[in-house]
Amino acid sequence: xxxxxxxxxxxxxxxxxxxxxxxxxxxxxxxxxxxxxxxxxxxxxxxxxxxxxxxxxxxxxxxxxxxxxxxxxxxxxxxxxxxxxxxxxxxxxxxxxxxxxxxxxxxxxxxxxxxxxxxxxxxxxxxxxxxxxxxxxxxxxxxxxxxxxxxxxxxxxxxxxxxxxxxxxxxxxxxxxxxxxxxxxxxxxxxxxxxxxxxxxxxxxxxxxxxxxxxxxxxxxxxxxxxxxxxxxxxxxxxxxxxxxxxxxxxxxxxxxxxxxxxxxxxxxxxxxxxxxxxxxxxxxxxxxxxxxxxxxxxxxxxxxxxxxxxxxxxx
Amino acid sequence: xxxxxxxxxxxxxxxxxxxxxxxxxxxxxxxxxxxxxxxxxxxxxxxxxxxxxxxxxxxxxxxxxxxxxxxxxxxxxxxxxxxxxxxxxxxxxxxxxxxxxxxxxxxxxxxxxxxxxxxxxxxxxxxxxxxxxxxxxxxxxxxxxxxxxxxxxxxxxxxxxxxxxxxxxxxxxxxxxxxxxxxxxxxxxxxxxxxxxxxxxxxxxxxxxxxxxxxxxxxxxxxxxxxxxxxxxxxxxxxxxxxxxxxxxxxxxxxxxxxxxxxxxxxxxxxxxxxxxxxxxxxxxxxxxxxxxxxxxxxxxxxxxxxxxxxxxxxxxxxxxxxxxxxxxxxxxxxxxxxxxxxxxxxxxxxxxxxx
Numbered sequence: 001x002x003x004x005x006x007x008x009x010x011x012x013x014x015x016x017x018x019x020x021x022x023x024x025x026x027x028x029x030x031x032x033x034x035x036x037x038x039x040x041x042x043x044x045x046x047x048x049x050x051x052x053x054x055x056x057x058x059x060x061x062x063x064x065x066x067x068x069x070x071x072x073x074x075x076x077x078x079x080x081x082x083x084x085x086x087x088x089x090x091x092x093x094x095x096x097x098x099x100x101x102x103x104x105x106x107x108x109x110x111x112x113x114x115x116x117x118x119x120x121x122x123x124x125x126x127x128x129x130x131x132x133x134x135x136x137x138x139x140x141x142x143x144x145x146x147x148x149x150x151x152x153x154x155x156x157x158x159x160x161x162x163x164x165x166x167x168x169x170x171x172x173x174x175x176x177x178x179x180x181x182x183x184x185x186x187x188x189x190x191x192x193x194x195x196x197x198x199x200x201x202x203x204x205x206x207x208x209x210x211x212x213x214x215x216x217x218x219x220x221x222x223x224x225x226x227x228x229x230x231x232x233x234x235x236x237x238x239x240x241x242x243x244x245x246x247x248x249x250x251x252x253x254x255x256x257x258x259x260x261x262x263x264x265x266x267x268x269x270x271x272x273x274x275x276x277x278x279x280x281x282x283x284x285x286x287x288x289x290x291x292x293x294x295x296x297x298x299x300x301x302x303x304x305x306x307x308x309x310x311x312x313x314x315x316x
Numbered sequence: 317x318x319x320x321x322x323x324x325x326x327x328x329x330x331x332x333x334x335x336x337x338x339x340x341x342x343x344x345x346x347x348x349x350x351x352x353x354x355x356x357x358x359x360x361x362x363x364x365x366x367x368x369x370x371x372x373x374x375x376x377x378x379x380x381x382x383x384x385x386x387x388x389x390x391x392x393x394x395x396x397x398x399x400x401x402x403x404x405x406x407x408x409x410x411x412x413x414x415x416x417x418x419x420x421x422x423x424x425x426x427x428x429x430x431x432x433x434x435x436x437x438x439x440x441x442x443x444x445x446x447x448x449x450x451x452x453x454x455x456x457x458x459x460x461x462x463x464x465x466x467x468x469x470x471x472x473x474x475x476x477x478x479x480x481x482x483x484x485x486x487x488x489x490x491x492x493x494x495x496x497x498x499x500x501x502x503x504x505x506x507x508x509x510x511x512x513x514x515x516x517x518x519x520x521x522x523x524x525x526x527x528x529x530x531x532x533x534x535x536x537x538x539x540x541x542x543x544x545x546x547x548x549x550x551x552x553x554x555x556x557x558x559x560x561x562x563x564x565x566x567x568x569x570x571x572x573x574x575x576x577x578x579x580x581x582x583x584x585x586x587x588x589x590x591x592x593x594x595x596x597x598x599x600x601x602x603x604x605x606x607x608x609x610x611x612x613x614x615x616x617x618x619x620x621x622x623x624x625x626x627x628x629x630x631x632x633x634x635x636x637x638x639x640x641x642x643x644x645x646x647x648x649x650x651x652x653x654x655x656x657x658x659x660x661x662x663x664x665x666x667x668x669x670x671x672x
Binding site: 005006007009010011013014015017018021039050051052054055056057058059060079080081082083084088089092093095096099100105107108109110111112114115118119122124137138140171172190191242243248266281282283285286288290291292293300303304306307308309310311313314315 | 332333334335337338339341342343345346349350351368380381383384385387388389408409410411412414415417418420421422424425428429432437440441444447448449499519566569570572573574575600601603604605606607610611618619621622625626627628629630631632634
């Protein structure tokens with residue numbers, strides 16, 4: 001065999017495959033490329049092109065027939081020259097998603113999910129649709145397809161404290177429209193949220209971005225100022241956490257100050273301000289260590305009530 | 317060879333005509349793209365077993381095919397091990413290319429994984445990405461470089477040595493007897509069939525099975541005062557428990573199921589069954605849902621939930637008055653000094669604590 005000997009037909013089919021993997025092409029466009037490629041340098045007949053496409057199809061490629069609707073172009077919708085994902089690989093992807101779902105930069109997670117979707121869709125595995133579904137189920141990530149532009153605009157409005165009118169698909173109340181002053185976009189537990197102050201709500205609200213049906217700027221300076229003032233009002237909380245040190249402390253909110261507990265080196269006292277005591281209550285209940293609410297008394301009372309109601313479920 | 321000589325008539329339902337020589341070459345490409353590496357022997361076995369090929373290739377033909385694939389843009393390594401020749405496709409033009417935005421995102425994700433102690437996924441992720449995608453204008457090792465520190469990252473040298481030791485026990489499947497310091501400062505001797513060392517909520521735990529109850533348990537490494545190996549090996553897997561709980565109200569309407577949960581919807585809300593070998597971890601999550609959640613079965617999980625609630629209530633009442641007075645003194649009586657007010661007034665001291 002000569003050192004530069006190669007299979008010309010296979011090379012042409014490989015080139016055709018590569019071009020079609022980038023974009024749909026017509027018979028003339030394919031021939032133009034064959035002619036321009038130095039290692040090929042000539043056109044092929046329609047019959048030969050069919051031979052090439054049949055060879056690709058026999059290998060598992062899916063090529064749609066040219067129709068008027070797609071400008072008489074051949075479109076490659078799938079090829080098997082790709083990685084075969086093992087269950088261990090999927091585990092790595094899923095755990096990567098789970099380990100990073102509190103990451104502060106939601107754009108990193110959006111692009112990560114887009115990449116996972118793209119990779120899984122082009123896998124050699126025949127069950128790639130099932131794998132994709134499994135990834136979203138087990139990582140609990142919500143698909144963000146087509147939301148990028150909305151997220152970008154919502155971030156812009158949040159940055160400029162622009163009051164919005166929002167049409168929201170509530171899981172309980174159906175579609176609702178209300179005024180909303182956005183504060184920030186963030187990612188938590190696989191979902192993208194818009195945090196802000198809703199009209200007629202005492203506390204900050206978290207809206208799931210995939211449930212926002214529509215939004216637009218709202219010109220109402222008076223309401224904007226009122227909601228802005230509400231956003232600034234943050235209640236002080238002082239909480240003692242048992243069996244918790246500064247080293248093992250997991251944030252309960254923002255801007256906390258940690259103090260050693262004067263009564264025990266095993267505990268700490270946390271001073272924080274929060275606008276949403278519902279979320280704080282949830283975090284404390286699942287914190288994993290016992291706690292005491294030193295301030296305010298109303299929150300301490302509320303927490304006692306909650307725990308008593310919970311106890312009744314098991315003692316009544 | 318001309319196309320005509322290589323054409324093969326199919327008798328399949330499509331009656332397609334294909335170029336068999338090109339088909340063989342592309343079939344080898346397909347095999348290489350889906351395997352880590354393939355020996356010549358394996359390649360030929362696949363070729364012989366394929367109904368349209370039905371024969372092996374000579375080394376001369378194989379060299380020609382490999383040369384064609386390289387000309388196309390494939391990076392194919394030839395490896396020799398124990399008198400066997402292997403081929404490995406390390407890169408090829410049909411892999412999806414990462415966009416710059418995706419690449420930056422994946423790099424940041426890789427860095428987050430790197431910061432997580434004991435995250436075995438950091439290393440695995442760094443190897444998986446280049447296998448799945450072409451990295452644009454970046455050295456192939458850009459992800460691998462991000463993981464030079466790997467497992468030790470985020471741990472002190474001392475902690476790392478302890479972790480390594482416990483990981484060794486897990487690997488060897490050695491049953492341990494540990495002296496455990498409980499939170500009420502009592503000491504207890506426990507046995508554990510260790511499975512893995514895990515890092516969660518900024519703490520390191522030894523996770524495994526209690527050989528008496530067969531339940532999964534975990535102990536914070538900081539609470540293990542001492543340990544000794546017993547002359548027994550790990551016997552079996554922890555028992556999985558099926559926990560059924562009920563969700564009501566707003567939570568039921570907006571609940572997103574966790575993996576493997578089966579859900580029945582009814583007038584009251586949702587009845588969910590969750591199978592787990594770590595009931596404690598599940599209970600901690602369910603506590604978050606407050607009175608909107610009630611465990612229905614098994615009785616042991618209901619009791620555990622009740623214990624947790626009562627423990628929280630009990631602790632909430634403990635010595636509250638003194639501390640409240642101390643930490644509120646500055647908030648409510650401006651200018652007054654208390655013996656503990658020092659902690660309020662000295663952020664520097666607090667920073668020291670946080671850096672501990």
